[in-house]
Every structure is written in C-alpha cells, then in structure tokens.
Amino acid sequence: xxxxxxxxxxxxxxxxxxxxxxxxxxxxxxxxxxxxxxxxxxxxxxxxxxxxxxxxxxxxxxxxxxxxxxxxxxxxxxxxxxxxxxxxxxxxxxxxxxxxxxxxxxxxxxxxxxxxxxxxxxxxxxxxxxxxxxxxxxxxxxxxxxxxxxxxxxxxxxxxxxxxxxxxxxxxxxxxxxxxxxxxxxxxxxxxxxxxxxxxxxxxxxxxxxxxxxxxxxxxxxxxxxxxxx
Amino acid sequence: xxxxxxxxxxxxxxxxxxxxxxxxxxxxxxxxxxxxxxxxxxxxxxxxxxxxxxxxxxxxxxxxxxxxxxxxxxxxxxxxxxxxxxxxxxxxxxxxxxxxxxxxxxxxxxxxxxxxxxxxxxxxxxxxxxxxxxxxxxxxxxxxxxxxxxxxxxxxxxxxxxxxxxxxxxxxxxxxxxxxxxxxxxxxxxxxxxxxxxxxxxxxxxxxxxxxxxxxxxxxxxxx
Numbered sequence: 001x002x003x004x005x006x007x008x009x010x011x012x013x014x015x016x017x018x019x020x021x022x023x024x025x026x027x028x029x030x031x032x033x034x035x036x037x038x039x040x041x042x043x044x045x046x047x048x049x050x051x052x053x054x055x056x057x058x059x060x061x062x063x064x065x066x067x068x069x070x071x072x073x074x075x076x077x078x079x080x081x082x083x084x085x086x087x088x089x090x091x092x093x094x095x096x097x098x099x100x101x102x103x104x105x106x107x108x109x110x111x112x113x114x115x116x117x118x119x120x121x122x123x124x125x126x127x128x129x130x131x132x133x134x135x136x137x138x139x140x141x142x143x144x145x146x147x148x149x150x151x152x153x154x155x156x157x158x159x160x161x162x163x164x165x166x167x168x169x170x171x172x173x174x175x176x177x178x179x180x181x182x183x184x185x186x187x188x189x190x191x192x193x194x195x196x197x198x199x200x201x202x203x204x205x206x207x208x209x210x211x212x213x214x215x216x217x218x219x220x221x222x223x224x225x226x227x228x229x230x
Numbered sequence: 231x232x233x234x235x236x237x238x239x240x241x242x243x244x245x246x247x248x249x250x251x252x253x254x255x256x257x258x259x260x261x262x263x264x265x266x267x268x269x270x271x272x273x274x275x276x277x278x279x280x281x282x283x284x285x286x287x288x289x290x291x292x293x294x295x296x297x298x299x300x301x302x303x304x305x306x307x308x309x310x311x312x313x314x315x316x317x318x319x320x321x322x323x324x325x326x327x328x329x330x331x332x333x334x335x336x337x338x339x340x341x342x343x344x345x346x347x348x349x350x351x352x353x354x355x356x357x358x359x360x361x362x363x364x365x366x367x368x369x370x371x372x373x374x375x376x377x378x379x380x381x382x383x384x385x386x387x388x389x390x391x392x393x394x395x396x397x398x399x400x401x402x403x404x405x406x407x408x409x410x411x412x413x414x415x416x417x418x419x420x421x422x423x424x425x426x427x428x429x430x431x432x433x434x435x436x437x438x439x440x441x442x443x444x445x446x447x448x449x450x451x452x453x454x
C-alpha cells in the first residue's frame with residue numbers, strides 16, 4: 001500500500017494525475033471524433049456517389065487498420081506534416097507537436113470512424129415520414145435537423161455511442177507508446193523504478209475498470225433521459 | 231512519395247504477416263473454446279458459477295488489451311514460484327504470452343456473443359426437442375449449439391476483425407509482427423506514410439477476406 005502513498009514516497013499522486021490525463025485524452029478524442037462524424041456522416045448519406053466513396057473510404061480504412069498503426073503514423077508523421085505545411089508559408093524551423101495533441105488526434109480519428117457509423121445507422125433508422133412531414137410543414141433544413149432528426153437520432157445513438165466511448169477509453173492506453181504520461185505510461189514508469197510490474201499493471205487494470213464502470217453508470221442516466229416518452 | 235521504399239518493404243511486411251496470422255489463428259482457436267465454456271457457465275443457474283463467468287467477461291472487456299498483455303508478460307514473471315514450475319517455459323516466451331493474453335481477451339468477448347445467441351433461441355425449439363423425447367444433452371449439442379453458432383456469426387465476424395487488429399499489440403512485447411516490422415521500418419527510414427499505406431493495405435486485405443468468408447458462411451447456413 002505504501003507504493004500508492006501520495007507525495008514523494010509513493011506513486012499515488014502520479015497515478016491520480018495520470019488518470020486525469022487518460023480522462024482528458026478520452027474526452028478530447030471523443031469530441032474530435034464527433035467533429036469527424038459531423039463531416040463524414042453527411043458524406044456517407046449523400047446522394048452523390050463520389051461523396052459516398054470518400055465517406056466509405058474513411059470508415060473502412062480506419063476500422064480495418066490496427067489502432068497502433070494509426071498512432072505510429074501520427075507519431076512519426078505528425079510533425080513532418082505540420083512542418084511541410086509551415087514550409088509553404090515560409091517557416092523552416094523544427095516544430096514538435098505536443099504528445100497530447102498527437103494522441104488525441106489519432107484516437108479521435110479512430111473514434112470518429114466508429115461514431116460516423118453509429119450516426120449513419122441512427123439517421124437511417126428514423127422513419128422516412130418524419131422527414132417528409134417536416135418538409136410539408138415548411139420547416140427549414142437546419143430546423144429539420146436540430147428540432148426533429150437530432151432528438152430522435154440521439155435516443156437511438158446513445159447506446160452505441162456508449163460502446164464507442166468504451167473503445168475510445170481503452171484505446172487511449174495505446175498512446176503510452178508515444179510517451180504521453182497517462183495511466184499506462186505512468187504504470188510503466190512506476191513498474192520500471194520499483195521492479196514491481198505485477199502490482200502496477202494490475203492497479204492500472206483496476207483504474208480502467210473503475211473508469212469504464214463509472215462512465216457506464218453516467219451513460220445509463222443519459223439513456224433514460226433521452227428515451228422519455230418511449 | 232517514395233515508391234522504391236514501398237516496393238522493398240512489401241516482402242518484409244508480408245513475411246511479418248505470417249506471425250500476425252499465427253497469433254490470430256491460435257488465439258481464435260483457443261478463444262472459441264474458452265468463450266463457449268464461459269457462455270455455458272453463464273447459462274448455469276448456480277449464482278456463484280454465473281457470477282464468476284460474468285466477472286471474467288467484465289474484467290477482460292473493461293480493461294485495455296495492452297494492460298492484459300503487460301500483466302501477463304511483465305507481471306507474472308515476478309512471481310518467484312511460477313519461475314520454478316513448468317509454466318515458466320511458456321511464460322518466458324513473448325509469443326506465448328501474447329497468445330495467452332489474446333485468448334483470454336477474445337474468450338471474454340466470444341462468451342458474451344455466444345451467451346446472447348443462446349438466449350435468443352426460441353423456447354419452442356427446445357420444447358419441440360423435448361416432446362420428441364430427445365435427451366437434454368443431445369438437445370444441447372445437436373440443436374442449441376448449431377443454432378447459437380449460426381446466430382452469432384455476424385457478431386463473431388466483427389470479433390475476428392477486432393482480434394486481428396488486436397494482434398498488433400504483440401509488437402509492444404518485442405514480437406516482430408506486421409505492426410512491429412512496420413514500426414521498425416518507419417523508425418529507420420522516417421517515411422511513415424509510405425509504410426502505413428503498405429502495412430495498412432495488407433491489414434485491409436485481411437479484413438476484406440475475413441468479411442467475405444463470414445458473409446459466405448452466413449448465407450450458407452441461413453435458415454431460408
């Protein structure tokens with residue numbers, strides 16, 4: 001237990017901050033994922049074949065390639081890409097991107113592919129009559145989406161989004177390979193300096209279980225809220 | 231774009247794919263048995279057995295695969311007693327540690343898939359078997375299991391693809407699988423995009439094959 005003490009003698013405070021980092025990366029990645037879903041869901045539902053192709057390309061490639069490979073692409077290629085863009089604008093110094101940004105972008109793109117599929121499924125399962133009725137009533141396109149489609153879609157999407165959240169949360173452990181100090185990286189450091197990997201990795205597992213358990217409880221509440229009237 | 235690098239790295243990556251496929255097939259093979267046993271335990275009415283099976287699937291589905299591999303590869307070696315037993319022959323090899331971790335992980339997901347398949351079997355089918363005088367054991371092996379396997383094919387297909395992606399984590403315990411070799415080439419040449427296209431292409435090709443095999447099996451074993 002003294003291994004987990006707070007302060008200089010134990011690893012308690014380090015692991016606590018690492019847990020906060022995991023939560024921060026997961027939430028950022030999830031939001032980045034929503035942004036990507038916002039772009040690619042309309043593409044997948046579009047009437048134009050070319051736009052469909054772009055949307056399908058994104059979700060198929062990201063869901064078919066290991067997360068770790070995507071993270072390596074970002075880790076090794078991220079600063080190169082940024083420097084290339086900067087060089088166009090006449091800036092030639094070395095640019096290093098923060099591990100937090102690289103990590104949450106990489107995980108965000110992965111979670112975005114899953115979110116896109118969830119939103120596509122949810123929109124497609126809304127009755128066609130709803131769209132037609134809204135059109136007949138002369139509601140604007142934006143109004144249709146925000147007031148009619150979105151509330152119905154969320155009810156259908158929340159259970160699946162909760163799965164996406166769990167996947168995203170667990171995927172953040174992979175960012176430890178880039179050196180960002182989240183739960184997994186901190187456990188690795190602690191295990192290395194105390195020579196007690198069994199304890200620290202098991203403790204990391206407990207922390208992840210705790211995170212998934214708490215988030216499940218919170219999402220269940222959300223689910224109840226959005227299925228009022230059903 | 232460095233096409234020469236893409237061409238020269240292709241055979242190296244293809245060679246590493248063999249290890250990925252070995253890891254995948256071994257863990258799926260053992261995982262299916264493990265999953266089936268735990269699915270049967272989940273259907274048991276005894277609350278202790280039931281809770282034990284639920285706990286297993288909850289823990290392995292609620293923690294990242296990376297933690298599971300690290301506990302098995304780095305953690306278990308710390309127990310002095312284990313080092314003296316014959317188990318140490320297996321546990322000191324990263325290859326077997328990876329297979330054990332993947333098996334336990336896919337076993338947990340498979341048990342959930344099969345359990346829900348068992349529970350969706352209509353009671354009428356089992357009752358029909360009973361009224362024909364078929365013994366319970368035979369009803370289970372000849373009626374319930376084949377129907378459950380057919381029911382769970384789509385979900386199990388997804389699990390195979392997830393597991394294929396999961397094998398990439400073997401590269402974190404020094405195994406040179408497809409992702410491991412890809413990382414090595416990237417870190418020596420600093421050309422991430424080219425290597426990503428080739429390695430990602432191989433992964434996508436495998437996904438495509440698995441997807442179509444499952445689709446074919448679904449069609450073959452559909453009720454119509």
